Amino acid sequence: MKYKNLFFDLDDTIWAFSRNARETFEEVYRQYSFDRYFDSFDHYYTLYQKRNTELWVEYAEGKVTKDELNRQRFFYPLQAVGVGDEALAERFSKDFFAIIPTKSGLMPYAKEVLEYLAPKYNLYILSNGFRELQSRKMHSAGVAGYFRKVILSEDLGLLKPRPELFHFALSATQSELHESLMIGDSWEADITGAHGVGMHQAFYNVSERTVFPFLPTYHLHSLKELMDLL
Known part of the structure; x- marks a missing residue:
């Protein structure tokens, strides 16, 4: 052909993507001292990935907007361990999105x-x-x-x-x-x-x-x- x-x-x-994203998440996780909330980085990242996968399906089906997808996927891991600080999740996401496109x-x-x-x-x-x-x-x-x-x-x-x-x-x-x-x-x-x-x-x-x-x-x-x- x-x-x-x-x-x-x-x-x-x-x-x-998978390698660059994990590297970025770990970098921001350390920056924010998230060990105070989670047992380990893997604990945090497992929670994030589970909800992220679900949200992308919902986004593809038109059930959530792009903004809602981004809001929920970063807030969910904190919610799952009883931390209701949405402003913290938003700051984390902004730093994540600032860093990830610099990865090569x-x-x-x-x-x-x-x-x-x-x-x-x-x-x-x-x-x-x-x-x-x-x-x-x-x-x-x-x-x-x-x-x-x-x-x-x-x-x-x-x-x-x-x-x-x-x-x-x-x-x-x-x-x-x-x-x-x-x-x-x-x-x-x-x-x-x-x-x-x-x-x-x-x-x-x-x-x-x-x-x-x-x-x-x-x-x-x-x-x-x-x-x-x-």
Whole structure:
């Protein structure tokens, strides 16, 4: 298959979100001496991640706004240990959002692969992340220059895997469906979404998923495999 357009997810596909986020959370947790409230950082982070996952589902379904998502996910861990200080949670979140886009950690081989692909293909970002963070993260990590356009769910008010977002991305980049490939780590958002509109997909299986409702076009365990496929 001859592709012209490669659509990449950003977080945990190119930019090492899980590692960068955990590092930032731990930094701010220490700064705020949260050991006075929690048994350990892992205790705090487990509480945060549980509610954060639930809230992103609610956000995708239109049940909460972006502002409410951000308010609740930072306040919930404190509430869970009996600390009702919402102003403290807000200060914590502001410091977190100030620090995280300065992190430059990338997924293994990301820069090497982008260097290889950029002269051969049109590279785009298609992400559910927030605009005020994504461009800063890409610049901090030194990868912004590889991409011709950044398409974000906020542009349309819908999240992947909604088909409208994929059609919007194709239209915004003047890309033909049959000449395009979606590359991402989220089975639900990236692979199911692309498959639903008939776009080929490369599943970057960082979570070591073993159950598949359908076979993706390509199954990657390392981004480096793209250099052999493309």
